[in-house]
Each structure stands twice: as C-alpha cells, then as structure tokens.
Amino acid sequence: MDHDFISKKELLELTGISYGQLYRWKRKSLIPEDWFIRRATFTGQETFFPKEQILARIDKIIHMKDDLSLDELADMFSPNLAGSMIKLEDLTKQNIVSKSALDLFVQHFGTAEAYPFQHILYAYMVERLLVTGEMSLDEGKGLMQVLESHYPHFQGKPCELIFVRKMGISAFALASSASELYFDHSVKVVSRLSVASCLEELKAKLT
Numbered sequence: 001m002d003h004d005f006i007s008k009k010e011l012l013e014l015t016g017i018s019y020g021q022l023y024r025w026k027r028k029s030l031i032p033e034d035w036f037i038r039r040a041t042f043t044g045q046e047t048f049f050p051k052e053q054i055l056a057r058i059d060k061i062i063h064m065k066d067d068l069s070l071d072e073l074a075d076m077f078s079p080n081l082a083g084s085m086i087k088l089e090d091l092t093k094q095n096i097v098s099k100s101a102l103d104l105f106v107q108h109f110g111t112a113e114a115y116p117f118q119h120i121l122y123a124y125m126v127e128r129l130l131v132t133g134e135m136s137l138d139e140g141k142g143l144m145q146v147l148e149s150h151y152p153h154f155q156g157k158p159c160e161l162i163f164v165r166k167m168g169i170s171a172f173a174l175a176s177s178a179s180e181l182y183f184d185h186s187v188k189v190v191s192r193l194s195v196a197s198c199l200e201e202l203k204a205k206l207t
Contacts, residue, residue, distance in 0.1 A: 005037070006051040015058050029074045030061055032158055032196075053194065060200075076203050077196075084117035086206065091120070096205050100137060101127040108144045122147040124202045125161065125193065134190050135163065139170045146172040151195070161193040 012019060025031050037048045057077070064073060088106075091097040097105075097120075105123040109115060126143055129135035135143070143163075151159070151174060162173045166187045174195070175181060183189065 004051055005048040006054065008047040008049070011049060011054060011058075015055070015062075017058065017062075025061060025070070028070045030070065030077055031057060034158065053197075056197070077200055085114040086117055086120045087114045090206065091123070094205060096202070097123050097127045098130065101130055101140070104137065104140050104144060108141070108148070118151070119148075121195075121199055121202055122151070125195070125198050128193060128198060129163065129191060132191075135170075142170065143172050146174070150174050154195075158194075158196045161191075161195060162189065163191040163193070164189050 006014070008022070011017075012022065022031070026033070026036065031054070035049050035054055037050075038045055039048055061073060068076070088102060091102065092099075101123050104126060105119075109119055122144055125147065126135075126140045129143070130137070130140060143161075147161075154174065154176075157176070159174050159176055162175060162181065164171050164173075164183065164187050166184070170190070
C-alpha cells in the first residue's frame, strides 16, 4: 500500500481511538463512507483510509468534541450547503476573504444583499489560491467559472480541485477525492485543494 493511505490498524494505533469510536463517528457522518476503502492484501481484505484526510479529520474531532456535540460536528463537516445565505460584510468583518477575491466574486455573480453559502465557498477557494501567490487574478476568474459550472454536479459528494499549468496556460478540474490522476510530464500540478476541507474551514470561520 502506498504512503497516501493508512490501514485501519495503523490508524487506531497512531491516534489512540478505539474501533467503536471510529465506527460511531462514521455512523454520525463525521467520517465519510467513501473514506473506508476495502483493498486486498496478502493477509486478505483490509480497510484503508486516505491518510492525510483521515488524520486531519480525527484531530479536529478530538479537539472539538468537548465544545460541540457530535451532531454539531457532523453539520460542520457536512457538504450540504442548502439554505444558508451569507452577506459579504460577514466575510470582510472577519477578514475571511480579501478585497481582491471579493471583487472577482462580485464581477462574476453581481451585487446582492446576500449570497448562497455555496457561492461564498467559491470565493473562499479563490482566496486560498490567491493568498499563496499560486494563482493570478485572471486565473481566479477562470476558477470561479469552473466552480459555478461543475461543482453542483457532485451534489455534496467529496471532491478535489486540481490546478495545473502547461507552457504557461492554466487549467482547472474537479475530480472525486479518491481519483488517481496522471499527467503528461510537461504538465505542472500547481495545487490540489480538497473542497471538503475548504468548506469545513469556511464554516468554522463563520461560526
């Protein structure tokens, strides 16, 4: 098994949680079903997890479960965005999204009193890449369009944003989180961003 995955046995030993806790958190939707990956090994079938994602999620659960109920945590981790409307002033007051990202957002979606949470998520993802210097403002416009056009097709399922460049030309793609993607050697993968992680971060900042 490659280093991007961790076995259930290793996970329990490394984190100190019990088998019962792990599956209780799964039943409460704190850990996505599709992170439990059954694969054949020389000893038979074993369960593996995407290592970076599961360790980050368990760390969050352990550190937040004393302040929030499991149901509240499940809501924070849920990709379900329906019904939430956010004002841009809520983002600026807390310095969640910069003026540059918000300007791009308003250019794309127009001016409104409040916006669906899902659209605010797009602004936050643009901000994440702008602040690192990995992406230009023009590329941010392209990203906004890709997110608006294609993210709804995932219908709340975990996915990942892949940002690549080839000979100075940038492109964005959305793929299922468990996807293995291989590119031509001339393609540079600038960034891979978990949409679920961005969603969780944004919800936590707005809480």
